Amino acid sequence: MKIIVAIKQVPERDAQVRIDASGKWIDEADLQFALNESDAYALEEALQLKEKHGGEVIVLSAGPERIGQTIREALAKGADRAINIACDDLGSRDALGVARLLAAAAKQESPDLLLTGLQSEDLGLGQTGVILAELLGLPHASLILHVEKTDAGLNVKRELEEGWFQQIEMPLPAVLTIQSGGNKLRYATLMGIKRAKMKEVRQVSASELGVDATPVVMLDRVTLPQKQKSTQILPGSPKEAAAALVEKLKFEVRVL
Amino acid sequence: MSGILVVIEQRDGRIARISWEGVAAAQRLAAQTGDAISAVVIGSNTENLAAEVATRPIAKVIRVEHPLLAHYTADGFTLALQQLLQTEGPAYAVLPHTYQVRDYAPALAARLGEVLISDVVDIGDGPVFTRQLMQGRLNGVYKHSGNGACLVSVQAGAFRVEASDAAATSAAISVFTPTIDAAQIRTKPGEPFRGSSQTVDLGSAQLIVSVGRGIKEAENLPLVQDLATALGAELAASRPICDNGWLPMERQVGSSGQTVAPKLYLAVGISGAIQHLVGMKGSQCIVAINKDADAPIFEVADYGIVGDLFEVVPELTAAIKAARQ
Numbered sequence: 001m002k003i004i005v006a007i008k009q010v011p012e013r014d015a016q017v018r019i020d021a022s023g024k025w026i027d028e029a030d031l032q033f034a035l036n037e038s039d040a041y042a043l044e045e046a047l048q049l050k051e052k053h054g055g056e057v058i059v060l061s062a063g064p065e066r067i068g069q070t071i072r073e074a075l076a077k078g079a080d081r082a083i084n085i086a087c088d089d090l091g092s093r094d095a096l097g098v099a100r101l102l103a104a105a106a107k108q109e110s111p112d113l114l115l116t117g118l119q120s121e122d123l124g125l126g127q128t129g130v131i132l133a134e135l136l137g138l139p140h141a142s143l144i145l146h147v148e149k150t151d152a153g154l155n156v157k158r159e160l161e162e163g164w165f166q167q168i169e170m171p172l173p174a175v176l177t178i179q180s181g182g183n184k185l186r187y188a189t190l191m192g193i194k195r196a197k198m199k200e201v202r203q204v205s206a207s208e209l210g211v212d213a214t215p216v217v218m219l220d221r222v223t224l225p226q227k228q229k230s231t232q233i234l235p236g237s238p239k240e241a242a243a244a245l246v247e248k249l250k251f252e253v254r255v256l
Numbered sequence: 257m258s259g260i261l262v263v264i265e266q267r268d269g270r271i272a273r274i275s276w277e278g279v280a281a282a283q284r285l286a287a288q289t290g291d292a293i294s295a296v297v298i299g300s301n302t303e304n305l306a307a308e309v310a311t312r313p314i315a316k317v318i319r320v321e322h323p324l325l326a327h328y329t330a331d332g333f334t335l336a337l338q339q340l341l342q343t344e345g346p347a348y349a350v351l352p353h354t355y356q357v358r359d360y361a362p363a364l365a366a367r368l369g370e371v372l373i374s375d376v377v378d379i380g381d382g383p384v385f386t387r388q389l390m391q392g393r394l395n396g397v398y399k400h401s402g403n404g405a406c407l408v409s410v411q412a413g414a415f416r417v418e419a420s421d422a423a424a425t426s427a428a429i430s431v432f433t434p435t436i437d438a439a440q441i442r443t444k445p446g447e448p449f450r451g452s453s454q455t456v457d458l459g460s461a462q463l464i465v466s467v468g469r470g471i472k473e474a475e476n477l478p479l480v481q482d483l484a485t486a487l488g489a490e491l492a493a494s495r496p497i498c499d500n501g502w503l504p505m506e507r508q509v510g511s512s513g514q515t516v517a518p519k520l521y522l523a524v525g526i527s528g529a530i531q532h533l534v535g536m537k538g539s540q541c542i543v544a545i546n547k548d549a550d551a552p553i554f555e556v557a558d559y560g561i562v563g564d565l566f567e568v569v570p571e572l573t574a575a576i577k578a579a580r581q
Contacts (some may be wrong), residue, residue: 013469016550017390026394080557094371095362120391125374127362132329133365139442140330144361159512160448161355163505167446179512181499216402217371223395229542231557233549241561242571245535245543246579248559255463255487255520256580 001055001149001172003046004106005079006116007039009063013121019222025091035070038117042178044185045147046115047078053149056080058109062087062101062206062246076188076197082180082199083109087206093213099131101210105204107136111173115153118143118177129177140175141155141168145182157182257403259346260291261318263337264309265354266299271308273417274352279312280309280415281408282350284379295427296316298336300326306457310427311449313442317429318344330360332439336434338367343432353409365407372407373398375530377414387411391529392552406421412511412534454488456506458514461523463489463522466509467497469527470546470565474502479569480524486576496533510535525565545569 011017012032020027046057059074061067062085083105090098090229106114114136119126133140145165146157153171159179160166170202188196206213234244250256263277270373282293292315297305299482302319312316330407333356341349341364351357353375365372382399389396399407433478458464465484471477484491491507498508509516509533521539526532528544528551536542537556544557545568554560561568 011390013391014548017393019394026390094368096366096371099366123396124391125389126358127372127374130359130362131366134334134366140363141357141443143331159355161511162515163451163513164448165451166448169444169446172441181495184501215371216369216400216404217373218399218401220397220399222389223386223397225388225392225395225552225555227555228537229556229558231544231554232562233554233560233562237574238561238563238567238571240569242561242575245559245561245572246575249520249543249576250579253520255541256576 001047001053001111002058002109003049003055003113004058004060004109004111005039005043005074006060006102006106006114006132007043007070007074007168008036008061008117008120009067010031010036010120010122013037017198019224023148023221024219031065033070035073036120038116038119038178038180040117041076041180041182042115042117043077043079043087044183045184046177047149048183049113049149055112056084058111060102060105061085062098063090064088068201071201072196073188075199075201076185076192078192080199082201084201084204085204085209089206089213092215094217095125095127095213096131097211097213097215098134099128101209102128103132104130104209104211105136113172113241114138114175116177118179129175133175136175138173138175139170140177141170141180142177144176145179147176257345257347257405258291259344260285260289260292260293260348260350260473261341261344261346262295262314263351263357264295264297264305264351265352265356266297266305266455269305271305272352272354274354274412276312276417277412277415278350278352278410279314280417281376281410282348283313284415285350285383286349288381288383289347294344294346296320296340298325298333300580304464306429310429316427319429319431321431321442322434322435322436324438324441324496327445328356328439329443329445330363331438331443333360334364334367335436335440335559337364339434340432341405344548348525349405349407349409351409357409361407361409361501368404370404372409373400374409376408377411377470388530391527391556392533393550410531413537458490458492458507458509458516460491461516462519463487464492464509464516464518465489465522465524466492466494466526467524468494468526468532469496471497474500476566479566483522483524483569483573483576485581486573489520492516494526523553524569526553527551528556569575
């Protein structure tokens with residue numbers, strides 16, 4: 001099976017994010033970036049499918065120069081090669097604009113399966129995979145925890161709300177968005193890191209893909225959320241704060 | 257282009273609560289645009305659903321009816337709604353941000369050359385649409401441009417349904433029959449089933465201690481278990497803890513796990529991504545212990561301790577044990 005995994009580089013989970021001077025995005029100056037978590041699960045699913053059924057895993061990502069680091073990490077974990085869409089104006093494109101870039105690059109490869117994480121940790125749109133399927137004219141399923149190859153195509157386990165699940169049968173080629181938690185993630189081995197340096201990373205510029213970049217939906221400004229409750233922060237040393245909380249639990253919340 | 261279409265979602269023939277919140281969001285929108293609101297029910301036997309929806313203060317109800325819409329498929333719903341939107345030509349379509357909508361609405365929007373503004377929590381003058389960024393640490397304010405329909409999905413719990421929302425007279429009901437061929441539906445969905453047997457009913461627990469990523473290692477869990485035991489509370493967790501297999505999935509609180517509303521919800525090392533908050537924000541009292549003062553969990557907490565959980569939790573456990581003696 002030829003599998004493409006679309007991955008995204010996002011600010012590290014614990015990063016302190018601040019609104020930038022323009023008020024339209026975050027200050028990226030001192031940020032560390034990492035592979036989006038559900039994309040890591042998509043990559044893991046692809047690698048396991050390849051181990052079972054053979055084939056090839058290609059990672060695909062779009063963004064500025066810094067995404068090269070994340071692509072190398074994916075190669076170190078076992079992907080065979082990569083396509084890096086150089087694009088410095090990713091933030092000004094909407095979900096459709098970004099998906100058009102990825103679809104144009106993916107189409108050239110005619111994959112059997114296209115995987116991506118269900119949602120990014122920065123924008124949280126949760127749309128890229130589903131739009132990719134639409135643009136490529138392929139069937140899709142989202143929030144997938146488990147993928148099984150069958151004679152007719154795929155049998156996938158989809159997560160529903162509140163602890164319910166569903167099996168879905170579908171033909172190949174197809175697009176799946178992967179939910180976190182379905183597999184155990186692997187780490188890159190030392191050998192993997194060495195090998196990654198030799199693997200092919202094909203550079204494509206956004207302009208040569210020739211897709212429409214005009215956005216329909218625009219992020220106008222970034223703001224701080226308003227508090228829904230007035231939180232009483234209990235100050236002091238851990239011991240003092242703990243004692244203050246016990247008082248509250250006893251006399252205000254009345255659970256002690 | 258005029259009018260607001262609200263897509264109503266059903267589960268087993270019952271209207272999901274979030275659908276009424278979608279109607280509330282449409283009303284908010286209508287207050288500034290003056291558009292009439294039409295509700296849309298989708299399925300193969302929607303007569304009763306439509307009658308129920310028609311009691312709300314809306315202009316009309318459209319039954320999108322087809323035998324191939326009896327069970328949800330992304331292909332079927334995308335086709336049906338694409339045809340409806342092209343016929344009706346609404347200025348806005350409001351959908352509930354459910355797992356089902358997330359599965360088809362991005363494709364529906366793309367087919368129309370549009371982009372869904374997903375998981376909206378507020379609608380402001382313009383209109384502009386607010387949605388969360390960076391796992392709830394920031395908000396983004398979005399605008400739609402162009403002449404096509406603006407598609408919006410609304411987050412559960414973000415728009416309040418007023419008790420006075422019933423209308424004096426029932427809205428008119430019409431039927432729309434889309435053209436769908438069986439061959440156009442490429443996926444075959446199975447019957448929904450429950451995961452592992454649910455032996456833990458967090459929903460009825462009065463006290464819950466819940467642990468998140470801040471605990472760092474499975475070996476550190478006894479720290480939080482001790483706190484739960486001292487309090488006489490059930491132990492719960494956010495998704496990453498269950499994803500890692502450190503606690504069973506049945507102890508997960510959030511959109512993909514259980515929804516809880518205990519007297520006390522004590523969140524330890526949980527940052528408070530929206531997927532978690534929707535499962536616990538109905539708790540009577542929320543206490544958060546987190547080292548990051550900017551963590552979104554503090555936006556919903558009644559009491560907070562900003563500090564290292566590895567220092568705070570043992571002190572708290574000891575203080576609770578002392579208070580219990």
